[in-house]
Amino acid sequence: MNPSAASSAETAPAAGEVLLEVRGLAKSFGARDVLKDISLNIASGELLTLLGESGSGKTTLLRLVAGFEQPTAGEIWMSGERLDTLPPYKRRVNTVFQHYALFPHLSVRENVAYGLRVKKTSAAEIGGRVEEALRMVKMQEFAESRPSKLSGGQQQRVALARALINRPLLLLLDEPLSALDANLRKQMQSELKSLQRELGITFLFVTHDQEEAMALSDRIALLRDGSLEQVASPREIYAHPATAYTAQFIGQTNLLRGEIVNGTARCGALQWPAQGPSGPAIFSLRPEAIRFASDNVAASGTARFRAAVQQQFFSGASELLEVNCGGQLLRVRISARGPLSGEHNFVFSAADAIRVQE
Amino acid sequence: MYSRTYKTLVSIPPLLWVSLFLLLPYALMFAHSFWAVQDGVVVHQWNLQNYATLFSKPVYAEVLLRTMRIAASVTLCSLLLGYPLAYYLSFHAGARKELLYQLVIVPLWVSYLVRGYAWKTILGSEGVLNGFLQYLHLTHEPLAFLLYSPFAVVLMLTHIYTPFVFLPIYAALEHIPRPLVEASHDLGAGSAQTFLRVILPLSIPGLLAGATFAFVLSLGDFLAPLLVGGPSGTMIANVVQSLFGAALDWPLGAAISVCILLVIISLLLLTERLEKRWSFK
Numbered sequence: 001m002n003p004s005a006a007s008s009a010e011t012a013p014a015a016g017e018v019l020l021e022v023r024g025l026a027k028s029f030g031a032r033d034v035l036k037d038i039s040l041n042i043a044s045g046e047l048l049t050l051l052g053e054s055g056s057g058k059t060t061l062l063r064l065v066a067g068f069e070q071p072t073a074g075e076i077w078m079s080g081e082r083l084d085t086l087p088p089y090k091r092r093v094n095t096v097f098q099h100y101a102l103f104p105h106l107s108v109r110e111n112v113a114y115g116l117r118v119k120k121t122s123a124a125e126i127g128g129r130v131e132e133a134l135r136m137v138k139m140q141e142f143a144e145s146r147p148s149k150l151s152g153g154q155q156q157r158v159a160l161a162r163a164l165i166n167r168p169l170l171l172l173l174d175e176p177l178s179a180l181d182a183n184l185r186k187q188m189q190s191e192l193k194s195l196q197r198e199l200g201i202t203f204l205f206v207t208h209d210q211e212e213a214m215a216l217s218d219r220i221a222l223l224r225d226g227s228l229e230q231v232a233s234p235r236e237i238y239a240h241p242a243t244a245y246t247a248q249f250i251g252q253t254n255l256l257r258g259e260i261v262n263g264t265a266r267c268g269a270l271q272w273p274a275q276g277p278s279g280p281a282i283f284s285l286r287p288e289a290i291r292f293a294s295d296n297v298a299a300s301g302t303a304r305f306r307a308a309v310q311q312q313f314f315s316g317a318s319e320l321l322e323v324n325c326g327g328q329l330l331r332v333r334i335s336a337r338g339p340l341s342g343e344h345n346f347v348f349s350a351a352d353a354i355r356v357q358e
Numbered sequence: 359m360y361s362r363t364y365k366t367l368v369s370i371p372p373l374l375w376v377s378l379f380l381l382l383p384y385a386l387m388f389a390h391s392f393w394a395v396q397d398g399v400v401v402h403q404w405n406l407q408n409y410a411t412l413f414s415k416p417v418y419a420e421v422l423l424r425t426m427r428i429a430a431s432v433t434l435c436s437l438l439l440g441y442p443l444a445y446y447l448s449f450h451a452g453a454r455k456e457l458l459y460q461l462v463i464v465p466l467w468v469s470y471l472v473r474g475y476a477w478k479t480i481l482g483s484e485g486v487l488n489g490f491l492q493y494l495h496l497t498h499e500p501l502a503f504l505l506y507s508p509f510a511v512v513l514m515l516t517h518i519y520t521p522f523v524f525l526p527i528y529a530a531l532e533h534i535p536r537p538l539v540e541a542s543h544d545l546g547a548g549s550a551q552t553f554l555r556v557i558l559p560l561s562i563p564g565l566l567a568g569a570t571f572a573f574v575l576s577l578g579d580f581l582a583p584l585l586v587g588g589p590s591g592t593m594i595a596n597v598v599q600s601l602f603g604a605a606l607d608w609p610l611g612a613a614i615s616v617c618i619l620l621v622i623i624s625l626l627l628l629t630e631r632l633e634k635r636w637s638f639k
Contacts, residue, residue, distance in 0.1 A: 066544060067543070067544075068543075087543070087548075088540070088543040088544050089544070089545075089546045089547055089548050093544075094544055094545065095540075095541070097537050097540070097541060098537075099535075101535065101537035101538050101540070102541075103538060103556060104538075104560070104638035105559045105638050114542070114545050114547075114555070115545035115546050117555075118542075118546050118547040118551050118555070119546050148638060162541075162545065163544075163545075166545065
């Protein structure tokens with residue numbers, strides 16, 4: 001494809017088609033391998049989150065896509081065009097920076113207009129598009145303010161408008177909400193999501209906050225030590241974590257390290273029917289999969305056990321119990337029902353104990 | 359909280375210092391400029407004759423103008439050298455940054471006089487530069503304008519004050535958050551546009567501070583014109599020096615000093631306002 005034609009094309013690929021393709025991408029800083037052999041596709045119109053702990057390489061991956069770093073190996077393609085060989089200013093990708101990086105010497109209006117001004121867009125068009133962008137993020141009344149006069153949430157909106165004015169095919173967001181307080185964060189999450197739906201722009205979103213990732217994403221790509229641990233939708237990754245790490249990182253879980261013997265899984269005092277060859281196995285059992293049981297008689301396909309309540313954490317609609325089952329500590333999430341003590345009967349379905357890899 | 363006695367005690371030394379070594383000399387200078395001299399002795403007769411002399415004899419204005427021209431040239435030259443140097447060090451030097459920074463600072467450890475004499479040896483008619491040019495047969499006789507000229511003064515002062523210009527600019531450039539530069543590239547600006555639209559505006563306070571250093575220090579310099587200036591390179595400080603020395607006309611010397619002081623104070627006020635206008639905290 002002719003590169004200039006591709007970069008000037010106003011049309012993004014149809015929703016669902018592959019927009020960004022990362023092939024065998026690796027990045028080292030000196031002897032430190034920050035990213036190892038990452039391959040990932042992002043569909044047009046998708047909101048994909050790069051989730052991981054600090055040092056997992058998520059920001060580095062974002063910076064490679066933006067063009068601020070050069071890959072050590074591998075390629076990045078965007079709608080049929082090689083991206084990683086282009087300088088950042090020629091990529092149809094824009095970034096919302098972690099601390100917004102608004103130009104302190106320019107007003108809100110000039111900040112938003114920056115992308116158009118450097119491209120020598122006509123003054124009339126700049127005026128119209130800046131107004132539109134400011135209206136989109138509800139910041140018209142602050143157009144003449146300097147960034148230092150704005151609150152964190154307002155700066156966030158300006159950064160968003162500034163990044164979107166160039167009509168990028170892909171918007172990169174580097175922990176954009178991490179500097180905001182909890183309430184504002186929830187509100188901005190909701191606004192970001194509706195904005196993304198409205199504009200149909202593909203978002204690549206970096207966060208270390210798994211709740212945020214779950215709430216916002218179409219798909220989550222979980223990074224661990226520079227490698228992709230799992231890429232799936234939030235519901236899928238929660239219900240079927242591939243590894244023990246994923247199960248623990250996404251939501252809360254009980255990791256049961258035991259073994260399978262002749263179609264029965266055993267872990268301490270617990271046992272339940274499980275498929276698979278005999279041998280050691282790890283299972284993830286979500287706290288909400290465990291319920292109170294009326295008696296101690298096992299029905300088929302379930303596991304029943306008796307355990308003493310050790311701790312109780314009230315959190316409004318639900319509460320989390322820590323129960324002791326023959327020396328093994330299990331977490332149980334139940335709907336709020338008042339103070340508990342002593343031994344109780346619990347049950348979980350064998351289907352909820354998900355076998356995971358180490 | 360500190361006690362009242364403690365606060366009074368710690369504030370005495372600096373107050374003493376400032377009054378003894380700053381306020382008192384300035385007051386004396388100011389007073390002298392309104393006194394007169396008779397038979398080589400200063401008499402405490404209040405009058406405006408010194409200022410009248412200053413403004414009626416064109417030679418003083420001429421020297422002052424030449425001094426300002428030289429100071430402006432030094433400022434311009436050290437900005438042209440210091441800014442690119444600071445820019446390179448801050449943005450592109452990578453691992454060599456520390457070493458290069460030290461190399462810029464090292465000349466500051468060498469005595470001013472030594473550097474002055476070094477320029478004399480380089481620029482003189484029997485000097486290193488002329489010898490070299492003739493050895494290459496590029497010139498057949500020594501170039502006279504190299505030494506004892508305003509050119510030599512500008513050259514020497516530029517050499518001496520470039521580190522002073524470099525330092526505040528470098529500090530300003532180092533303080534520019536790098537994500538701003540990345541944001542500019544991200545929004546479609548190449549290196550030239552990013553420099554003009556982001557880096558240069560944000561480094562203006564440092565640039566103004568550097569320019570002020572170079573201009574003010576050059577304006578009051580008397581060693582460089584003495585060593586390499588010759589008659590055509592005489593500056594206002596040399597005039598003051600000779601009035602206080604050989605001519606024994608302290609009141610006139612003081613009057614010139616007051617004028618220079620006023621020029622410098624207005625300049626400092628101006629740059630302070632400009633720096634405020636260009637700082638975005």
